[in-house]
Amino acid sequence: MRGPGEIAAALRSLAEPSALATLVRTKGSSYRKPGARMVFHPGGLQQGGISAGCMETDVKERVAAVLESRHPLLVTFDLGSEIDLIWGTGMGCAGRAEVLLERMEPGQVPPWLEHAERLARERGSGLLATVFGTRGEVPAAPGDRFLFEGDRSLLPAPPALEAALRTPPAHAEARTARLEGGEVDLLLEPIRPPVALWVFGAGEHAMPLFRLAKGLGWFLGLADHRPGLATAARFPEANRIVVGHPPDSLQAIPFDARTAALVVSHVYEADKAALAAFLKAPLGYVGLQGNRRRSERILRELEEEDGPLTEEARSLLHYPAGLDIGAESPELIALSMISEVQASLAGRPGLPLRQWQGPIHPR
Structure with missing residues (x-):
């Protein structure tokens, strides 16, 4: 959804x-x-x-x-x-x-949408089913909604429809359920956690990242070891702010495959510690901002201290972070990094569409 x-x-x-x-x-x-x-x-x-x-x-x-x-x-x-x-x-x-x-009705939010909104806010998962057509004698009507959070029914479906709703699709799709008395047309929408972006570094150059990503509906986390910089006043778009030195400050964050991390503090030891923590987490993307020589020095020191990076960690790591779009200003640099995060999490190469032979709009 x-x-x-x-x-x-x-x-x-x-x-x-x-x-x-x-x-x-x-x-x-x-x-x-x-x-x-x-x-x-x-x-x-x-x-x-x-x-x-x-x-x-x-x-x-x-x-x-x-x-x-x-x-x-x-x-x-x-x-x-x-x-x-x-x-x-x-x-x-x-x-x-x-x-x-x-x-x-004015000012009223239907229960199904309130539940879906909560799941998105809490980065939860579920399945929303919307009835949009019926034929014959069936226990549903157009506009009916059924909602599941895992195995829990938030808005239960009639028993006759349960089987059709227990095999959620990979993406939103219409499905016809054939029942004893007729048929029901359903729109099934998996509710997935919104993309989460964690940015380590609360300097001025991080602000455009938050402004851009907020418009995408992403969950935004900010982490930094400097309490004077990592504040809600400076980053009003942040959903959560963590202050402290890595790696300890990052241990309680619930990372997953729909989460990306960008390391942009430009404080060498802090960046190195944050990168080490992110590379051990189950993330979908890790980006390190900065020139190639500095980045390779950080990686070399990490491997000298903790051993070689795994192939999985190397596949997630992007440095210098961002796509080549001719970015010079902080806003364009933020756009290049946000674009790479989106392409990486979507499993797309970030090519010009004229060079892309597959479907333009992914399911």
């Missing part, structure tokens, strides 16, 4: 009934993937996104009907038909998309 906090905040700010649009199924080319959401206000204000602008105008025209009827509405878009190019919105895309529209 993508960005539950953004949608929840939009719903809390509502002053009048509005519509929530959820992209539930796609076929062929699609800019956004199932699970994308958007809030449509009657006055025209929109928050979130379900396409590259192809469907929003047509969806907005359906909002009044959904608000009046109070019943969910499933809308299908044929994005590749010639009729659409002549008479429709002129999308010129290729593919098919289905969007579920639901009425939302």
Whole structure:
């Protein structure tokens, strides 16, 4: 599930009934993937996104009907038909998309979204199931939600649907469950922990990293041995701040494969100690900022003190951290490092798209 906090905040700010649009199924080319959401206000204000602008105008025209009827509405878009190019919105895309529209009351966040928001905030995992179509006599209706956190049911599903929900997909996808009395169309969305970025170093040059990464919805951690620099006032974007000397200060941090670490303090011994700790943690990326000679000296000393690095540690380590984008300013240097973190965690090479032969939008 993508960005539950953004949608929840939009719903809390509502002053009048509005519509929530959820992209539930796609076929062929699609800019956004199932699970994308958007809030449509009657006055025209929109928050979130379900396409590259192809469907929003047509969806907005359906909002009044959904608000009046109070019943969910499933809308299908044929994005590749010639009729659409002549008479429709002129999308010129290729593919098919289905969007579920639901009425939302002012200032109210539905329980399923509150749970999803909490899981994202706590970097938890789960599975959200949204019913968007039914046929026959089945124990569900469009708009019903079921939510699981591991083996725990936060919003239990009818027993007849349990089997379909106990085999979560690797990515958000539509699935049809065939039951004794009919069929249920479900959007299944794995809820994964947001990417976490831990930055060791609270100097001025670290600030653009936090500003950029905050807009990506990442969990942001700051660590430094200097209490005068590692403060919430200087880094308001940080979700957590740890002050102390590594490696002890880093031992209680819950690292995982969706966590990246950047070492940028530019204090030699502190950088070396932090890097040593990060290379022993189950991270998905470790980056060391600084010139190549300094970085290789740090690595050489670490290996002299602790023995050779494992192949796994070497595969995670990036130095100098960042992609070659001609960065000179602190902001561009931060962009180059954030880009490398994203590419590495996504398992992508960071090539220009014109050189990439695989799918542009990963599932």
